Amino acid sequence: MDIMQAMLEKNVILLGIATLITISIGALVQLVPLYTMETTIEKVDGMRPYSPLELAGRNIYIREGCYLCHSQMIRPFRDEVERYGHYSLAAESMYDHPFQWGSKRTGPDLARVGGKYSNTWHVAHLINPRAVVPESVMPGYPFLATRPLSADKIAGDMKTLSVVGVPYTDDQIENAQADLKAQANPEMGDADAMAARYPKATMGDFDGNPAVITEMDALVSYLQLMGTLVDTTSYQTSPDGR
Structure with a gap:
């Protein structure tokens, strides 16, 4: 062993080869088991597109850069769980x-x-964050309440997402525009059919202006969905948050 160690220490080429072999073995041990699994994400009840x-x-949330200041991943630690709720599950981000x-x-x-908050609270917060959270440094987005939602390409977005594995059906894509209107204003479409296609979807006038579907309607509907699809009470959390 001492002779081999001395050879490796004195010969850069041999040391490089030995290092490469070691790294290759470690990589294979990590990667090969993954190819034997159908998925690395545990399936949970309730998740839908x-x-x-x-x-x-x-799409508006991403466009406005909300993700730059707000994460959507609660870590499995006591302080995180006590403040935000049950730790995030991988399946909640699968789509x-x-x-x-x-x-x-x-x-x-x-x-x-x-x-967690009412639609009215979200609208007030997005228009002027300091109206409801005095210490907030978040900029206001009042234009969302007056800008009509342009969603003529939403069916195309859904079709594209289906290509990368999001299980949108032909029926959902075909009825995209009708479902969008029905969720924002049940009187504008078949609310029952929409609810059947998207269980637990919050319906109604989100921004307080039923005359027009605005970007505010869309963003608040997205915010009101976060974390509501999975029943986390069936997942036990230990005292340390795990």
């Missing part, structure tokens, strides 16, 4: 392209913000 209105809201985990929080984590 975004509705057309929620997807439009998510996100791209995912919104993030690594920086200027504002709170939003993984479970759905249902």
Whole structure:
């Protein structure tokens, strides 16, 4: 062993070859098992693709850079769980392209913000954050409440996402526009059919202006969805948050 060690220490080429072999073995041990699995994400009950209105809201969320200050990943630690709720499950991001985990929080984590506040609160917060959170450094987005939602390409977005594995059906894509309108204003479409295609979808006038579907409607519908699809009570959390 001492002779071999001495040879490796004195011969750069041999040391490089030995290092390469060691790294290759480690990589194979890590990667080969993954190819024997159908998926590395545990399937959970309740997960579904975004509705057309929620997807439009998510697109606005990304467009405005909300992910730069708000993560959507609650870590499995006591302080995180006590403040934000049950730690995030991988399956909750399985239809996100791209995912919104993030690594920086200027504002709170939003993984479970759905249902925590009313639609009115979200609208007031987005128009003028300091009206409801005096210490907030978040900029206001009042234009969202007056800008009509342009979602004529939402069916195309859904079709594209289906190519990368999001299980949108032909029926969902075909009824994208009708479902978007029905969610924002049940009187504008078949709310029952929309609810059947997208269980647990929050319906109604999100921004307080039923005359027009705005970008505010879409963004609030997305915010109200976050963390509401999976029943986390069936997942035990230990005292340390795990």
